[in-house]
Amino acid sequence: MVATEVIIIGAGASGLMCAIEAGKRGRRVLVLDHANKAGKKILMSGGGRCNFTNYSIEPDNFISSNPHFCKSALSRYTQWDFLALIARHQIPYHEREHGQLFCNDSAKAILSMLLTECADVGVIVQLNTAIDSIEKIADIFHIQAGRERFTCQSLVVATGGLSIPKMGATPLGYKIAEQFGINVVPTRAGLVPFTLQPDDKATFAPLSGIAVPCIVSNSRQHFRENILFTHRGLSGPAILQISSYWYAGEPIAINLLPNINLEMELKAKRAQRQKNTLKNILDDYLPKRLLSCLLADEVLNLSLQDCSDWQIQYLVDQTQHWTIKPNGTEGYRTAEVTLGGVDCDAISSKTMASKQVPGLYFIGEVLDVTGWLGGYNFQWAWSSAWCAGQYA
Numbered sequence: 001m002v003a004t005e006v007i008i009i010g011a012g013a014s015g016l017m018c019a020i021e022a023g024k025r026g027r028r029v030l031v032l033d034h035a036n037k038a039g040k041k042i043l044m045s046g047g048g049r050c051n052f053t054n055y056s057i058e059p060d061n062f063i064s065s066n067p068h069f070c071k072s073a074l075s076r077y078t079q080w081d082f083l084a085l086i087a088r089h090q091i092p093y094h095e096r097e098h099g100q101l102f103c104n105d106s107a108k109a110i111l112s113m114l115l116t117e118c119a120d121v122g123v124i125v126q127l128n129t130a131i132d133s134i135e136k137i138a139d140i141f142h143i144q145a146g147r148e149r150f151t152c153q154s155l156v157v158a159t160g161g162l163s164i165p166k167m168g169a170t171p172l173g174y175k176i177a178e179q180f181g182i183n184v185v186p187t188r189a190g191l192v193p194f195t196l197q198p199d200d201k202a203t204f205a206p207l208s209g210i211a212v213p214c215i216v217s218n219s220r221q222h223f224r225e226n227i228l229f230t231h232r233g234l235s236g237p238a239i240l241q242i243s244s245y246w247y248a249g250e251p252i253a254i255n256l257l258p259n260i261n262l263e264m265e266l267k268a269k270r271a272q273r274q275k276n277t278l279k280n281i282l283d284d285y286l287p288k289r290l291l292s293c294l295l296a297d298e299v300l301n302l303s304l305q306d307c308s309d310w311q312i313q314y315l316v317d318q319t320q321h322w323t324i325k326p327n328g329t330e331g332y333r334t335a336e337v338t339l340g341g342v343d344c345d346a347i348s349s350k351t352m353a354s355k356q357v358p359g360l361y362f363i364g365e366v367l368d369v370t371g372w373l374g375g376y377n378f379q380w381a382w383s384s385a386w387c388a389g390q391y392a
Contacts, residue, residue: 004028006392007143007152009172011038011125013381014364015158016114021389022154023121030152031123032145034130035168039111041160044167045378050107052086053079053382054375055099062380063244063370065185069344070369070380073352077386079379089113100374134176139359154392156352156361158385161338162187163365169332173342173366180357183343185368189335190244193235194252194326201327203293205231210287214238215255221245224258229290232330240373243329244339251325257285263316270304270312278302278315286319294318337377341368352388361388 006022008015011033019029031038042050054061057079062070083101086093091113092104103109118125133144134155143150159173174184196204207229215224216238228236242252262285269281279300282291291300295318302311332338342362346355352367354360363384371377 001149001151002030003151004030005152006030006154006156007032007141007150008156008158008392009033009131009176010158010160010364010366011035011127012158012160012364013039013042013114013378014160014385015156016118016125017382017385018156018158018361018363018389018392019123019125020114020117020121021386022156022392023118023123025390027154027392029121029123030150031118031125032129032131032143032150033125033127034170036128038115038125038127040167041164042111042114043107044164045107046102048107049102049105050110051096051100051102051375051378052093052110053082053101053379055079055095055101057376057379061372061374061376063190063339064344064368066344066368069347069349069367070383072349073383073387074379077383079375081386082379082382085113085117089116098374131172134179136180136357136359141359154359154361156363156388156392157342157366158363159366161341161365162332163189163192163335163338165332169338173362177342177346177362177366180354180360182346182354182356185340185343187338187340189329189332189337190339190370191240191336191373192243192329192331192334193230194233194239194243194246195328195330196233197325197327200324201233204229204233207287207289207293210290211236212256212286212290213258215258216242217253217255218242218245218250227254233326234324237373240336244337244370244372246326246329248328249325251323254322254324255320256290256322257320260285262320263312266304266307266312266315267309270307273305275303275305278304278307282315282319294322336373337370338365339368339370341366341370344368350387351391352384353391361392363388 005028008031091109141155208231223241225238226236364381
């Protein structure tokens with residue numbers, strides 16, 4: 001039997017960060033993970049370059065049943081704190097649109113930094129260790145993993161969500177919460193592409209690979225980014241973002257021409273007695289193949305001079321108020337995050353400890369806190385883990 005002070009289940013971003021902070025306090029820390037490699041999601045994130053945080057982090061960039069929960073952690077360990085750590089390890093990085101920060105070279109630099117920091121404070125990381133059972137006897141947690149048995153005073157659950165199961169995602173963290181009587185908010189895939197209804201899929205699948213800047217919205221949120229047509233449906237940053245605010249059966253609205261007032265533009269050209277066809281005019285704004293899918297040939301071949309106000313309004317509706325009802329999402333297979341999770345009302349926002357089970361902590365994606373695309377989920381991992389690391 002291995003007896004230690006702190007056991008962290010999960011050797012991902014939040015688990016390693018928490019281990020570092022607890023180790024700095026002189027705690028004996030053991031990190032257990034069923035995978036054969038630490039930080040797999042770190043390594044594959046951001047196309048292998050890890051979008052590790054964002055210059056602009058606000059509570060409004062996060063989704064939770066308790067929207068105030070994330071505020072404390074985000075204010076106590078900020079993006080600037082993590083950037084100071086990056087600077088200390090001399091990891092070069094760059095900014096992309098919307099304040100997103102990526103490694104210049106490889107995500108391996110982030111993982112190497114975390115593992116180096118762990119080693120410096122005596123943290124032990126043990127891989128290929130699947131948890132079979134956990135029980136708490138008096139003030140001690142007893143963990144069974146195959147033939148191995150571990151005990152600890154503080155148990156930190158950093159198991160992540162259900163997204164990308166091929167990377168080893170499991171529901172273990174939710175099961176631990178439920179075992180100890182802690183509520184779990186229903187989970188669903190977030191930051192995920194949409195699939196389309198059969199008729200729409202047949203119409204738009206030939207556009208696979210085309211990307212268009214647009215504004216995507218529903219009744220609760222909107223995002224101005226690119227959308228990408230795929231052979232299964234719709235993807236791209238704007239779609240991934242709105243997917244976290246979307247519920248089954250709900251339509252989304254897409255403005256494919258966010259930079260112009262098409263109605264005014266067309267009426268002005270008509271007043272100038274321009275004789276171009278609508279197709280020739282709209283070709284300046286949108287890909288030809290997309291126009292052919294959205295509008296009938298008889299409409300596209302109309303001369304602008306011959307267009308009535310209602311025909312112009314139809315064009316505006318089809319391009320700037322295009323409404324489509326997704327069939328669903330691609331699910332956890334391609335989702336970047338999991339919405340829902342361990343109920344934040346049951347967790348201390350200061351310590352990340354369970355309010356009802358002393359010594360039990362939850363951090364990172366396993367909690368009901370989900371960030372936008374753009375480095376927000378990594379910052380939540382760093383911030384929530386740092387907080388738990390001060391107490392576990």
